[in-house]
Amino acid sequence: MNISDELSKLYKASAEYSAVESKSECLEDTRVEIQKSILDHLEKREPRFVWLRGSPGTGKTAISMRVASTLDKQGRLAASFFWDKNRKGAGLASVEHFPSTLARQLALFNAEYEGLLVSRLRQPSSL
Structure with a gap:
């Protein structure tokens, strides 16, 4: 075998960021500081856990999808999983x-x- x-x-x-059709990334040039902060944190050699929290509808998924997309383009995204209770x-x-x-x-x-x-x-x- x-x-x-x-x-x-x-x-x-089909939960990878690129397969989730019901969600979208941040628009270009939005939420730049939080994205940069997350990407900078992921560069460190210490535990790289990120907990993005906030009220519903504040853009957590959009930010996460943009970060995943950026990491994927850099060849650094090992895995992603986006839940969708509607599917x-x-x-x-x-x-x-x-x-x-x-x-x-x-x-x-x-x-x-x-x-x-x-x-x-x-x-x-x-x-």
């Missing part, structure tokens, strides 16, 4: 498919991780 066969065992929701049945309305979707994306991004993941998937008790 080849690597792509092994990875196909993992459910993949029930697509794997975007719950956390159920979050781990497997991220695992597949990370495997495509990093060959070393891909090897470790496939090795684990080949173990009889892994699924």
Whole structure:
């Protein structure tokens, strides 16, 4: 069994920033400071967790999508997952498919991780 066969065992929701049609990025030249702040923080060699919070409708998703797009263009986006409660049945309305979707994306991004993941998937008790 080849690597792509092994990875196909993992459910993949179309949750990448580029696949989410119901959301959009920030308009050009808007929210520049917060985007710069996030991208600068992600450059550091310390834990790079970002928690973007705010009231509904304040642009958190738009900012996140723009940051993901920027990182992707730089070849630095390992994975992304955008929930969409309005697309029930697509794997975007719950956390159920979050781990497997991220695992597949990370495997495509990093060959070393891909090897470790496939090795684990080949173990009889892994699924």
